[in-house]
Amino acid sequence: MSNALILAEATGTWPYVAASWALVLGGMGAYALVTVVRGRRLSKKVPSEKRRWS
Amino acid sequence: MTTETAGSVETSDSGPTSTGSRTTMILGIVTLIALGVLVLFGLILSPADENQGEAVRIMYVHVPSATLSYVGCFLTTIGSVVYLWRKSQWWELVAYAGAEVAALFTAFTLVTGMLWGRPTWGVFWVWDARLTSEAMLMLLLLGYLAVRRLAADYEVRAKRAAIVGLLLVPNVFIVRQSVQWWRTLHQTPTLSLSGAEIQGLMLFSLFTGFIAFTLAFIWMVIHRFRVAWLEEQVDAEGLDAAIAERRAEGVIS
Amino acid sequence: MIMLSDAWLIARKDLKLELRSRVALNQVIPFAILVLVLFAFALDPDRGLLEKATPGLYWVAVLFSGLLAMQRSFSVEAADGVTDALRLSGLAPAGIYLGKTLSVAVQLLVLEVLLGVGVAVLYGTSITGWLLLIATIVVATAAISTAGTLFGVVAAGLRVRETLLPLLLLPVLAPVLIGSTRAFEAALSGTPSEGWPWVGLMSVFAAVYVVAGIFGFGPLMEES
Numbered sequence: 148m149s150n151a152l153i154l155a156e157a158t159g160t161w162p163y164v165a166a167s168w169a170l171v172l173g174g175m176g177a178y179a180l181v182t183v184v185r186g187r188r189l190s191k192k193v194p195s196e197k198r199r200w201s
Numbered sequence: 202m203t204t205e206t207a208g209s210v211e212t213s214d215s216g217p218t219s220t221g222s223r224t225t226m227i228l229g230i231v232t233l234i235a236l237g238v239l240v241l242f243g244l245i246l247s248p249a250d251e252n253q254g255e256a257v258r259i260m261y262v263h264v265p266s267a268t269l270s271y272v273g274c275f276l277t278t279i280g281s282v283v284y285l286w287r288k289s290q291w292w293e294l295v296a297y298a299g300a301e302v303a304a305l306f307t308a309f310t311l312v313t314g315m316l317w318g319r320p321t322w323g324v325f326w327v328w329d330a331r332l333t334s335e336a337m338l339m340l341l342l343l344g345y346l347a348v349r350r351l352a353a354d355y356e357v358r359a360k361r362a363a364i365v366g367l368l369l370v371p372n373v374f375i376v377r378q379s380v381q382w383w384r385t386l387h388q389t390p391t392l393s394l395s396g397a398e399i400q401g402l403m404l405f406s407l408f409t410g411f412i413a414f415t416l417a418f419i420w421m422v423i424h425r426f427r428v429a430w431l432e433e434q435v436d437a438e439g440l441d442a443a444i445a446e447r448r449a450e451g452v453i454s
Numbered sequence: 455m456i457m458l459s460d461a462w463l464i465a466r467k468d469l470k471l472e473l474r475s476r477v478a479l480n481q482v483i484p485f486a487i488l489v490l491v492l493f494a495f496a497l498d499p500d501r502g503l504l505e506k507a508t509p510g511l512y513w514v515a516v517l518f519s520g521l522l523a524m525q526r527s528f529s530v531e532a533a534d535g536v537t538d539a540l541r542l543s544g545l546a547p548a549g550i551y552l553g554k555t556l557s558v559a560v561q562l563l564v565l566e567v568l569l570g571v572g573v574a575v576l577y578g579t580s581i582t583g584w585l586l587l588i589a590t591i592v593v594a595t596a597a598i599s600t601a602g603t604l605f606g607v608v609a610a611g612l613r614v615r616e617t618l619l620p621l622l623l624l625p626v627l628a629p630v631l632i633g634s635t636r637a638f639e640a641a642l643s644g645t646p647s648e649g650w651p652w653v654g655l656m657s658v659f660a661a662v663y664v665v666a667g668i669f670g671f672g673p674l675m676e677e678s
Contacts, residue, residue, distance in 0.1 A: 160255040160320040167259045167313040168244065171266065172236065175417055178305055182424045186220030189431035197434050200222040200427060285673055340625035347621055351612060361608045364670045365622065368604075371662050372626055379629035379655060383636065 220427035228420050235413035242409055247402040259317040261406045265414035266309040267331075270338060272418070273303020274369050277345065281366030284359065290433070293359045296366050297349050298425035302418060304342040310335050330384040334377045341372055355433060457549040464545065464553025468527065469560060477526055478561055486519035486565055490572050504577040509638030512573050513631055516566055517598070521620060523561045524602045527554060528610040541675055551603060551671040555664075558606075559599035566591050583641030586649045590641070593656040594634040600663035601626055607674050630656055 190198060221229075243261040250257035280296025283289055314332050315325040326332070349362035472478050493511045497503045504511070531540065540550060570591075573579050581587070605622045609615040633652035640649030 163316045163320050164244075164255050164258045167262060167316045168240075170312050170316075171262045171309045172240075174305065174309060175421075178302075178421060179424070182421065182428055183219065183221070186424060186428045186431065189428065189435055190219055193431050193434045193438070198427075198431070200220075200225075285670070337625055337628055340621075344622040344625060347618060348608060351614070353612065360673055364604070364608055364666075364674060367670065368626070368662075368666055371666075375629045375655070375659055375662070376625075379632045382651065382655070383632045 220424045220431070225420060225423055228416065228423070232413065232416040232420050235409065235416055239406070239409045239413045242402065242406040247406040250403070253321060256317055256320050257403065258406075259313050261410040262414075263310060263313040263317060264407060265410040266306045266313065267335065268411070269414055269418045270303050270306040270310055270335070271373070273299045273306060273422075274338065274342070274373055276300075276422070277303065277342075277366045278368075278370040281363040281369075284363045285367065290359075293363065294426050294429045294433070295422075296363065297429050298422045300342055300345050300349070300366065300369075301425055302421045304339065304346060305421070306414075306418070307335060307339045307342060311339065328384065330377075330381045333384075334373075334380045337376045337380070338373055341369060341376075345369060355436065457546045457552065460545040460549025461552035461556060464550050465556035465560070468530070468554065468557035471530060472557070472561065478523060478564075482519055482522050482526070482561075483565065483568060485522060486515055486569055487572055489515040489518060490569065490576055494576065499577075505579050508573055508577050508579040509635045509642065511577075512569060512638065513594070513634050515569055516562070516594075517624070517627060517631060519565055519569075520558075520562050520598055520602065521623065523565065524558055524606050524623075525616060525619060527558055527561075527603075528606045528615070531610065547671040547675045548668040550675070551607075551667045552664075554606075555599045555603040555667065558603055559595050562595045562599055563591070566595065579642065581642070582644060583646045583649075586637060586641040586646040586653070589653050590634050590637040590649065590656075593653050593660060594630055596660040597630045597656045597663065598627060600660050600667060601630075604663060604667045604670065607671065629659060633659075 239261065243258055247258070247261075249255045253260075276299030277296045280292045280294075280299060283292035284296065311332070314335065318327060318329075318332075319325050345362060345365045348365050349358055351358045351361070490511070493507075493515070494504060497507065570581075574581055602623055605626065606619060609619040609622060612618060633656045637649035637652040640646055640652075
């Protein structure tokens with residue numbers, strides 16, 4: 148009985164764990180994507196001597 | 202899964218017309234490896250906690266996010282101070298990039314905190330001192346970003362945002378202090394988010410989380426900084442072009 | 455010294471303006487009383503909720519009506535190029551800051567006294583712990599007006615200032631709301647010793663903002 152309860156609790160937390168990790172890693176990926184895309188779009192408008200890192 | 206999508210983005214930005222450079226490409230690859238190691242240890246190899254169960258795995262992303270949200274705030278305040286003192290645009294852009302990335306990590310902290318709270322406390326939100334001050338931090342950062350993104354001249358935006366940024370860290374301290382007193386005066390000390398004692402693989406997972414998230418933070422700040430720099434260049438150039446156009450009109454008529 | 459006399463000049467000018475235009479009298483104060491009445495509508499007045507929640511309701515009413523007074527204090531400067539005139543006047547920026555803070559603080563004090571009377575009459579709250587109440591009102595007013603003036607200038611002259619100022623100011627003032635409410639609760643419940651740390655915290659807050667305002671006002675004034 149108590150074992151089954153612990154098991155149910157353990158499986159019950161996995162969705163929350165998965166959601167946290169997915170949201171954080173997904174959020175990072177999405178932010179990285181948006182930043183890189185914006186950078187590419189803006190880079191075309193700026194002469195390369197002003198982009199001192201490239 | 203999600204790391205892979207981020208991977209194709211982060212590694213393929215080495216083209217000539219982008220915010221990437223050799224350094225950031227290497228940094229991006231190292232970040233991805235670190236995130237991969239984090240997934241391996243955090244989700245698979247490390248054991249479940251005796252008290253918290255599987256929910257302890259949320260800590261490996263939650264705690265580093267919270268720490269880096271504060272690091273971002275410090276970056277913003279330092280950048281704002283140097284900008285007001287030396288009129289250095291470089292530092293102003295550091296402050297801006299730091300604030301935006303800090304807001305992202307604050308959002309992560311809040312979301313993971315709530316997702317941890319639901320299975321642990323039974324509710325998404327409790328007026329825990331740390332969660333509340335993190336929420337206030339989010340609002341303070343949104344205020345800074347709102348000022349920084351005003352539709353106004355660069356000088357106006359930057360200077361006003363720098364005043365807000367200058368006060369960011371003092372505000373965070375005062376808010377934290379007041380929220381802590383507020384909660385501890387009324388009920389027993391708040392439930393601590395970090396486990397009582399973390400050892401072995403769990404400690405290693407948390408440590409990996411710190412490294413991976415710090416690398417990701419640096420990568421994001423560098424890229425955001427460059428995007429901000431490009432934005433200001435485009436802004437200034439647009440203005441120059443408009444002035445040149447007007448002058449040309451004047452000559453003709 | 456010059457800074458202080460400049461501050462006095464600005465404060466007198468602002469207060470004279472308020473006295474003559476009567477906007478505070480005719481609009482802000484009625485609004486403050488309206489807020490008190492709305493709270494009574496929202497919370498059932500028969501169950502003693504109002505009396506129990508008096509400290510919180512009082513300070514929320516002060517914050518919201520004070521926000522109106524602050525908006526007003528800077529829309530006065532934004533019109534007709536007054537900002538340029540102020541800049542050309544050669545007054546010390548720190549003096550201008552302190553002067554505006556002083557005038558906002560005086561208006562807030564008037565508002566707080568009236569709201570205090572309103573709370574005592576409308577909510578039937580019995581008032582005790584006078585020393586702590588007065589100390590709280592003084593430091594909270596200092597905190598709200600120092601921060602409000604600084605962020606008021608950050609938002610001044612912008613098209614979005616009506617929406618920007620609350621967004622900037624209210625999160626910043628959260629510790630003041632917490633502190634003043636707890637201190638009032640302590641005073642009204644007859645345990646004033648619990649309230650004094652909050653008075654200390656709010657004094658630190660006000661001190662931080664006075665320093666930031668004195669040094670930050672110069673750069674803000676010379677822009678654009």
